[in-house]
Amino acid sequence: MRCRLTPLATAVRTLMLGFTLVSFNQTAIAAQVIAEQAGVRSYDIAPGSLDRVLGQFGQQAGVMVAVDSQLSNGLQSPGLRGQFGVDQALAQLIAGTGLQPLVMGQGRYRLIPRASEAGALELGATSVSAAGLGATTEGTGSYTSGSTSTATKMNLSIRETPQSISVVTRQRMDDQQLRNMSDVLNQTPGVTMSQDGGERFNIYSRGSAINTYQFDGVTTYQENQTRTMPSTLLDMAIYDRVEVVRGATGLMTGAGDPSGVVNVIRKRPTREFQAYVQGGIGSWDFKRLEADVSGPLTPTGNLRGRMVAAKQLNDTFMDWYQQDRDILYGALEVDLSDSTLVRLSIDHQRYRPTGGQGVPIMFTNGQATDFSRDTSSGARWASDRFDTNNYSLALEQQLANDWQLKVAGTFMDVDRDTRSGSYQSSTGMSYITPEGNATISQGWSEATQHQKAIDATLQGPFELFGNSHELIVGANYLDYVNHHYATTGRSAIVDFNHWNNELPKPDKDGFTPALDYDVDTRQSGYFVAGRFNLSDSLHLILGARASNYRYHYYSKSLASGYVLDYSMTERGEVTPYAGVVYDLTPEQSIYVSYTDIFKPQSSQDRSGKVLEPVVGKNYELGWKGEFYDGRLNANIAGYMIKRDNVAELDAGYTVPGTDQDAYRAVSGAKTKGIDLELAGELAPGWELQAGFSHSRTEDAEGQRLTAQLPLDTFRLWTTYQLPGQWQRLTLGGGASWNSSNSLYFSRYNSRVGQDDYAVLNLMARYRLSDHLSTTLNLNNLLDEKYYAGFSGSYGHYGPPRNVMMNVRYDF
Known part of the structure; x- marks a missing residue:
């Protein structure tokens, strides 16, 4: 029997064949007449x-x-x-x-x-x-979410969850034109970033790096030593929202850092037709096109589809550094019955940056550099080639008595090819003289990365002692494999002040094998958690996870022949979770939570021994408020993280047989801090997300660690849709403030740092009609010069003042 396709199905088929949108039959756009009478407006809502x-x-x-x-x-x-x-x-x-x-x-x-x-x-x-305001944020216009499951897998509101959670919604991303993951995390309260050359972004929260990312709740992993870190390079066109849980998340993710987890939730097919196309232009020859079409593919709507496509080309404020992105996403969702839903999605992200980011931050005499922001450190021919494919399949089965079974799996495949010719970098060392003679290292490397993950949960309500409670049991599995092969070419000495990024490009035969590096991680776990309503006001969340963990690290220096082949296995590692929430009023609650963590590591000491896993305990106490029926969320949290076996640089020592820095295990390390956040609607048409965070990490002697990260951060973004006859105009703006930070160079007993700085941004959107709107963003209004992050021998300037304009048509 031949299935009759709806107009949307035809449109999707055309998109797949030609990567272009077809013309949709629409009614003519009538100009709205805004009446002068109080409260009277013109509407045309289908x-x-x-x-x-x-x-x-x-x-x-x-x-x-x-x-x-x-x-x-x-x-x-x-x-x-x-x-x-x-x-x-x-x-x-x-x-x-x-x-x-x-x-x-x-x-x-x-x-x-x-x-x-x-x-x-x-x-x-x-x-x-x-x-x-449910879990989905698209189309709500809101800066907060009605529910989240990242922390506990249970569909709780932010107020009901005894941990700090930030949600960057679809509206927030559109308003500020946050187009990639690093943009989003740079604006997320409680999150800071450093950048270690090229495209390696290191994301931090509460004193340690975030290396756990979830896709629709399915856990994936990244190892920052590989430099193949696709999760920090994601384009945001295909996502509905980003949820960030700060603190330990061992109940759901098993092994990891007590920093947090980033959960990106994809856009899903809709039951009704919707589509948009938009284009943007901006400073440094920025150009971007994006299209999104979604809706039913059969007359009954039991089969639905969605496709998103985007193309971006741009230069940057840095000389000879360009970016090229292609994104394609397709998703199908089918109701096999009234109680059974299956979802399949595939996304492809192609990323081609050329040139080299960053500048040297210290001369060989120990003095700080002061290069202009348009300086870049890479040869014109340097390039990175990322191809990332994600495949996901999910089943949702509604059972009797409001129970639900969910099974989801994902497979990520990453290929990377890098041709580098950039300023040499290593921790604590400078490779540029005050006269400008700089060492440029050259190399070529290839990397492949594969991740397989599956997550299954069974959850629902049950009655006990006259009250209704919720129980969830689940299991998940993760297999991460990364192969990295690197070669090196002859280092070049250039006059960095006048080289104009010109360097002869060596052919592939001119490189010498340098490194064979493999990491594979396999983890499985089983967990159970319950939310027990001890009274109308008192709620207890208890859970535990048993994890099996296998880690294999192989590194061979192809020049010296030195091999490090290290494996570790942990079985039955138990991670407890406990949280108590007490409702002061229907809108306000206080909470306390506890969990512990473990994290294997590959750092070696001065004798070559691999350090023992990081272990620790995480405590949090806070207040949360949920106002205006959940459209405004507020929270204040204080926390303490106690860790042992934390890797700290052992200054002046290297691992035997290598030039790698040696580390020592630090016991008694503590991170203490506070998080404050307000997100959502303050009044009709007025959206805001603001957060202040203080985080200080010290060793057992009270000496501060991670000084390259600011102690205090403040993030603010707000928009207001004007009332009455100006209702088509929305104005917005915000600020991102970081306290001082610095990087220590032990060889020169010198420190490079910067004072507090703030970056101010403005935005205006005008809705020309019900379908057509244009948005203008003015970023870094005061043209502040600052380092957005530094690590190794590099500093990375934040962008100067720039402007972006976007035009969007909603069908």
Whole structure:
């Protein structure tokens, strides 16, 4: 039997064949007439699901409409066309649904059953789905999320979760034009970054690196020694949101650092047709095109699809450094039955940077350098070639009594080819004289990386002692393999002040084999956790995980023949989790949580012995508030992390038989700090995300570690949609402030640092019609000169003042 395709299916097929959008049949765009009368506006909202229609209405009217998800499920709205006051418009939108509005405050409404029906229904946990606030953030216009499962796998609100969580929503990414993962994490409260040459971004939280990334909740791993770190290079076009849990997450991820986990959630196919196309231009010849089309592929809507494509080309503020990106994402979702859903997605990300980032930060005499921001450290021919493919498959099965089974798997395949000709770098050493004579190292390397991961959970409610509780049991498995082969060419001495990034390009035969480096990690684990409602106000989350861990590290110097072949196995490593949440009011709660962590490591001491795994304990105490039916979240947290066997540079020593720096194990290391965050809607049309963090890591003697990271950070971004006749205009802005930081060069007994600095940004968006809008971003308004990060012998300047403009058409 031949299946009749909808117009969307035809559009998707055309996209796949030609990588272009087809023309969609749309009604003509009528210019809206904004009435002068108080509260009267012109609307043209098509019929559809109640959640979607109310979401559009809330954005256009500048009001918030909340409804219990159990009430709105399956309801349709007749839509709205014409000029109406808010109350009149809302009445027409919910006609025939059996619901009525309840005024909660200025510009805030809640939908409840009509009085004749109210006695038959009991409201459950509120999901502000009319404004889009469930877990999905796309289309909500919000800077926060209604629920998150990254920390515990249970679908809890941010207030109900006893850990610090930040969510960077789709709207936030669009407003500030955060296009890649490093952009997003640079703006996330409590997260800092350093960059160690080229495209290796090291992300830190609470004193240690974040190396655990999840895709739709499925855990993946990255080893920063490989320099093949695809998770920090992701393009954000295909993602709905980024959730960052700060602190230890051993219950869900097993082995890891007490820094946190980054969970990226992909856009999913929608039950109704939606699409957009947008283009952007900006400073340094920036050009980008992006298209997204989604909706039902069959008349019944049981099969849905989505495709996202993007192309970006740009120079940068650094001489001879360019970037080239291609992104293609496709997803299918099918309802096999009323209770069974299957989702398949494939995404391909191609990234081609050329040139070399960064500048030397210290001369051989121990004096700090002061190069201009347009200086770059790489030869013109230097290049990186990343090809990353992700394949994912998920099954969601609804069971009896509100239980649910979820199984998800992912396979990541990465190929990297690098031709390097850049300023030489190593920790604590300088390779440039005050006269400008610099050493340029040359090399070629290839790397392949494969990751397989699967995650299965079974969760649902149960009754005990007269109260309802929630239980989750699960298992996951991760297999990470990275092969890295490197060669080296003859080092060149250039006049760094005048070389103009010109260097003869050696052919492949001119390189000498240098390093064969392999890492493979295999981890499996089983966990159980429960949320026990001891009373209406007191909630206890208890859980434990048993992990089996295998780590193999192989490194061979092909020049000297030195081999390090190291394996370790941990079986039955138990990671406990405990959290208590006490509701002070329906909107406010306090909490305390505890977990411990373990993390194998490959650092070696001065005798060549590999250091024992890092072990430690994580404590957190905090307050959280959830206001305006969940559209505004606030939290204050204090934490302490106690760690042993932390690798610290053993100054002046190298690993025997190599030129690698030696490390020593530091016991009694502590990280103490506080996190404050406010995210969401302060008033109708006013969105904000702001956060302050203080984090200090010390060794047992009280000496500060990780001085290359700032002690204090502040992040702020806010937008406001003007009311009345100016409602088409949205203005925004923000600031990113870091306290002073520095990097120590032991050989010269000298330190390179910078004072506190702040970067100010502005934004304006004007909606030309219901479908067409344009956004202008002015970044680094005051043209602040600063290092965005430094590591090794490199410093990486942040971008100077620049402007970006984007035009978007929503179908």
